Amino acid sequence: LHARPFPVIGSPVRVSHLALLLDEDAKQTDFDHLCELCHRYGVNPPSSQENSFYQQLGDLKVRWERHLEFVTYTFIRSGKSEEAFAQPALSLLPADWLENIPGQLVAGLHLEVQAAEDKPLDREELADCFEGQRLVSGRLMEGAATLWSAFRLHGDGCGRILLHNHELNDNQAGRLILRVLELETYRLMALLGARPARDLAPILRQLDQQLANIITRLSVTEGLEDERRLLGELTIMAAQIERHSADTISRFSATQAYYQLVMRRLDELKESENVPNFTLKAFFARRLTPAANTCESTSRRLEDLAARIERAGDLIRTRVDLKLEEQNRRLLASMNRRSRVQLRMKETVEGLSIAAISYYGVSLLGYLFGALEPLGLPLNVNVAKAVAVPLVVGSVWWVTRRIKKFIVEASDPEREGHRSGSEER
Numbered sequence: 001l002h003a004r005p006f007p008v009i010g011s012p013v014r015v016s017h018l019a020l021l022l023d024e025d026a027k028q029t030d031f032d033h034l035c036e037l038c039h040r041y042g043v044n045p046p047s048s049q050e051n052s053f054y055q056q057l058g059d060l061k062v063r064w065e066r067h068l069e070f071v072t073y074t075f076i077r078s079g080k081s082e083e084a085f086a087q088p089a090l091s092l093l094p095a096d097w098l099e100n101i102p103g104q105l106v107a108g109l110h111l112e113v114q115a116a117e118d119k120p121l122d123r124e125e126l127a128d129c130f131e132g133q134r135l136v137s138g139r140l141m142e143g144a145a146t147l148w149s150a151f152r153l154h155g156d157g158c159g160r161i162l163l164h165n166h167e168l169n170d171n172q173a174g175r176l177i178l179r180v181l182e183l184e185t186y187r188l189m190a191l192l193g194a195r196p197a198r199d200l201a202p203i204l205r206q207l208d209q210q211l212a213n214i215i216t217r218l219s220v221t222e223g224l225e226d227e228r229r230l231l232g233e234l235t236i237m238a239a240q241i242e243r244h245s246a247d248t249i250s251r252f253s254a255t256q257a258y259y260q261l262v263m264r265r266l267d268e269l270k271e272s273e274n275v276p277n278f279t280l281k282a283f284f285a286r287r288l289t290p291a292a293n294t295c296e297s298t299s300r301r302l303e304d305l306a307a308r309i310e311r312a313g314d315l316i317r318t319r320v321d322l323k324l325e326e327q328n329r330r331l332l333a334s335m336n337r338r339s340r341v342q343l344r345m346k347e348t349v350e351g352l353s354i355a356a357i358s359y360y361g362v363s364l365l366g367y368l369f370g371a372l373e374p375l376g377l378p379l380n381v382n383v384a385k386a387v388a389v390p391l392v393v394g395s396v397w398w399v400t401r402r403i404k405k406f407i408v409e410a411s412d413p414e415r416e417g418h419r420s421g422s423e424e425r
Contacts, residue, residue: 004052004065009174011115011165012080016089016158018073019185020103021192029102030071034064037097060092069254070106072185084121084129085110085160107188108158111177116166120146130160138280139272144168145176147280151184151287159184176269183265186258187288193255193295196248203244204301207237211305215312224323231316234309241306252299259292350404354396361392 009015022030034053035045046053046064053064063074077089088110090098114120126135126148133150140147145168149161161180165173214230221227262284271280362385369384 005054006171006178007054007061007063007076007174008170009076009113009177010078010170011113011168011173012078012118013113013173013177014077014080014087014089015111015113015177015181016075016077017107017109017111017181017185018101018105019070019107019188020073020101021070021106022103026102027066027071033097033100033102037062037094040094040097058092060089070185070189071103072181073101074181080112080114080118084112084125084162085154085156088156088158106192107185108153109161109181109184110156110158111161111163111180113163113165113173113177118164120164121162126162129162131155136280136283138269140269141168141172141176142270143272144172147180151187151283179265179268183262183269186261186265187284190255190258190262190288191291193248193251194291196251197291197295197298200244200248200298200302204298204305207240207305210237211308211312218312218316218319224320227316227320227323231313231320234313234316238306238309238313241302241309245302245306248302249299252295255292255295259288262288350400354393354400357396358389358393361396362389365392 020030031048037057038045038055041057043055043057051066053062055062059077061076063072063076065072065074075089075093077092081087090110121129130148130150131154133152133154135148135150137146137148139145140163144166146164146166147161149159151159154160161184163177163180168176210233214233218227218230221230266281266284269280273279273281365388366385
């Protein structure tokens with residue numbers, strides 16, 4: 001609640017405001033640069049854990065604030081110059097320190113506040129102050145102050161805002177100045193997402209057309225290889241979408257957050273709408289809202305395109321899976337046919353084997369029967385062999401079946417487990 005208190009600023013006053021975009025590596029460099037400025041003016045620098053610093057530096061007051069992705073410097077100089085914006089607060093800073101300030105400058109702004117007793121500037125004087133650019137004005141704080149600005153860069157590379165304080169005290173003037181500075185800073189930070197959105201628009205149109213072509217080709221494609229090729233193209237497109245989303249999602253989200261802050265600051269300014277001029281709300285609604293909507297639309301297009309690519313990929317994978325299942329079914333049917341043929345052949349070979357073994361067995365019995373005849377046994381060898389044939393064939397067939405059954409049971413793990421359980425019981 002008290003990390004960034006409102007300043008107390010009397011009128012007239014000159015204010016220079018800088019907002020610099022920093023990455024993580026440059027944040028420590030920026031803090032060291034601030035400490036260097038404090039050492040030059042002989043004041044104690046802030047601690048590294050502080051996010052706000054407000055101190056008197058000679059004839060200047062400096063207000064430093066650290067935000068999530070940027071830092072702001074606000075330099076406050078009391079009094080006014082003979083000509084508006086001729087001697088801004090930045091002119092008192094060391095030139096070498098100002099040139100070496102780290103970060104990317106996003107907002108540079110000079111703001112001057114006229115006191116209630118000062119004579120309001122006429123149209124020609126305002127034109128001279130703002131280099132002839134078209135102005136936007138607004139009656140703020142329910143008519144207690146008037147603002148003029150072109151919201152454009154001027155010859156010194158900074159924007160300009162002129163405030164005429166009619167009846168605000170120092171506390172109210174400090175809060176109003178801070179809100180106006182935040183309004184301009186957040187406006188420019190919100191516009192950082194407009195360029196990526198414009199650059200991404202033709203790429204998304206191309207990807208959208210490419211996706212439509214793939215879906216059209218999918219409706220007439222029958223070969224498995226063609227569908228795999230289409231799936232590969234979709235995978236490449238999905239990777240591109242993910243890369244673009246990773247590059248822009250944080251910027252687009254920040255744009256929406258800054259846009260909401262701008263709208264909130266506009267409400268806090270309590271601008272009078274019953275004026276003939278082009279009001280601040282109308283200006284921001286016309287200039288900033290389309291940019292914020294473009295970023296939001298681009299973000300939704302990225303999400304929609306990613307979802308469509310995923311659905312198309314699922315469709316192709318389903319078709320590929322169905323065709324693979326059909327191929328597997330035909331392969332299994334072919335394997336079943338070959339298995340039946342092999343079974344028939346094995347059964348044939350098994351029958352021939354039984355016949356061959358039986359033939360050799362009967363032949364061996366014939367030798368045995370022939371050896372018994374000299375011993376005086378009245379045995380007809382041929383008759384004995386004929387009688388032994390069915391016995392030998394039956395015995396060989398029974399032994400073969402037993403061996404076959406044993407091999408089948410040994411190769412079946414379920415039967416083996418069942419047999420082991422029975423043995424245990």
